[in-house]
Amino acid sequence: MNPLNHVAIIMDGNGRWGLKNKKSRNEGHKEGLKTVEQIIKETIKHKIKYLTLYAFSTENWKRPKNEIDYLFKLLENFLINKITDLNKQNIKLKIIGEKKFSKKLNNLINISEKKTYKNSGLQINLALNYGSKKEILSALKKLIKKNQTISEQNLEKYLDTSGIPEPDILIRT
Numbered sequence: 001m002n003p004l005n006h007v008a009i010i011m012d013g014n015g016r017w018g019l020k021n022k023k024s025r026n027e028g029h030k031e032g033l034k035t036v037e038q039i040i041k042e043t044i045k046h047k048i049k050y051l052t053l054y055a056f057s058t059e060n061w062k063r064p065k066n067e068i069d070y071l072f073k074l075l076e077n078f079l080i081n082k083i084t085d086l087n088k089q090n091i092k093l094k095i096i097g098e099k100k101f102s103k104k105l106n107n108l109i110n111i112s113e114k115k116t117y118k119n120s121g122l123q124i125n126l127a128l129n130y131g132s133k134k135e136i137l138s139a140l141k142k143l144i145k146k147n148q149t150i151s152e153q154n155l156e157k158y159l160d161t162s163g164i165p166e167p168d169i170l171i172r173t
């Protein structure tokens with residue numbers, strides 16, 4: 001087993017790379033996704049069990065509409081074109097973050113998660129509309145609703161990341 005069990009990556013710099021090299025932030029995102037595919041290949045090769053990709057934070061909604069639309073189109077196409085392949089490779093896809101997107105994307109996400117749920121190889125945690133404070137708050141609300149004691153152990157049960165070990169390394173690209 002690889003001593004690195006969980007690698008987490010904050011995706012960053014796509015826009016700047018795109019502007020510098022292709023005169024377009026969106027082109028940078030397109031290239032960034034190719035890099036993600038390379039990272040997935042390397043993660044499998046090195047037998048790493050968990051890969052978390054912080055792709056779109058709650059803060060990212062402040063970006064121009066054309067960039068947000070482009071990013072979600074990339075994501076839709078990724079799920080449509082790659083999920084069968086990811087499934088064949090025994091990869092489990094889990095979305096962390098509040099799943100409040102278009103009906104089409106929500107459906108695609110649900111289908112992709114269900115299809116790969118039982119897979120036991122690499123688990124990819126894709127953080128979308130994710131914010132750590134939001135995650136804690138939402139878990140806390142669930143705890144209170146169920147009238148359970150506020151404790152670390154109980155809180156953990158309701159986190160999106162419940163059951164996922166802490167990352168061994170956090171990389172900012």
Ligand code: FPP
Binds near residue numbers: 011029033
């Ligand atoms: C970071 O670069 C990239 C993002 C915030 C978005 C990444 C998301 C996608 C490519 C959508 C699909 C994702 C996957 C993994 C299927 P940045 O825009 O923050 O770059 P900057 O720091 O130069 O502005």
